[in-house]
Amino acid sequence: MAIVDQARFYETHGLNTVEVGNALADWFRAQEFEWRTFTDPTGRYVVQVRKVGTARSIFGLNYALTISFTQQAEGKMLVELGGADWTDKIVSGAIGALFITPLLFTAGYGAWQQSELTNQVWGFLDSHIYSRTGKSAQWSLAVPSYMGQPGYNPNVPPPPGNYYPSASYAPSAMSGFPPVNTTATQTAPQNPSWLDSRTMQPIFDQQIGRMASWQQAIADGKIVDEEIADQTKRVEELRRKVEENLDVSQRIKLAEVVVAMEKLEAAHLPR
């Protein structure tokens, strides 16, 4: 069954996930869909849309889509499509068959419309990439795998549920380029997460106020350059100790994390 049936790797020619996702959300908004966007803990930018109403609910014509965007290596982007209330539509169709046969057809019609909607999403992405970059959109199918087998776990909801933490992607059958495996199954013992499951934010940020180094520095109500210099030394010393026990690939990844954190810090500073 094809619930999260469509995923593609796009060559986006420099466009980022937020820009493309927001453009898609605007497109849905223009069609009077309800929508929301957010970034999930794995870094995927997610757009959820739906079109609901009492009459639509009765006749099984509610549409809902979840579209996630994940930045990949080499300027590529993974785009996944999933219908959020496909099951509801099937249930509605079954009830309609018990009471009024035509409802079965309206539910089926709604399902067909939803599948058409996914085609429209791909069409929008193709045209958006072209209009923004002047280059035609190139894509290849993304083939998911679960427990070493192609496909999705049918018992786990489509994104952004709990499916992907245990998933990895097989190389695309069409292009052969694999995505960066950001959700590889861990073989090591589970470490305490660095991300707060409620706020989806790094736990360190929530602990700042309780850190001795912060309390000491802020005791007089202000942060001076000397205190920053002292803390910089402390951090550099910790970095050295940490890196002594990391291999090259781990050091590279750590460097990437630190750069991303500095970028986030810069976003907080006045301009």
Add this chain to the structure above:
Amino acid sequence: MSQETPTNQSSAQAEMTEAVGQVNRLLAELDGMVNSEQHAALTEYFAELAVLSAMRIRNQTQPQDSSGSDSETPAEGVAGEGI
């Protein structure tokens, strides 16, 4: 007080969202690469790094003649919004 246009606010929000997502994604990747001992050491490092970041933000945003009235509160926008 300067006023940001909706476009600037939207752009800044998009930039922030992307930056948060990038940090979270990379942290998750690094988390999957390290053992428990390395994880513990990195946790301590990241905690102090977060303090350093908060200090720099506070230093840049605090009034020049701070009275110290909010001495127990990290820089606004730090906790709960990434670094």
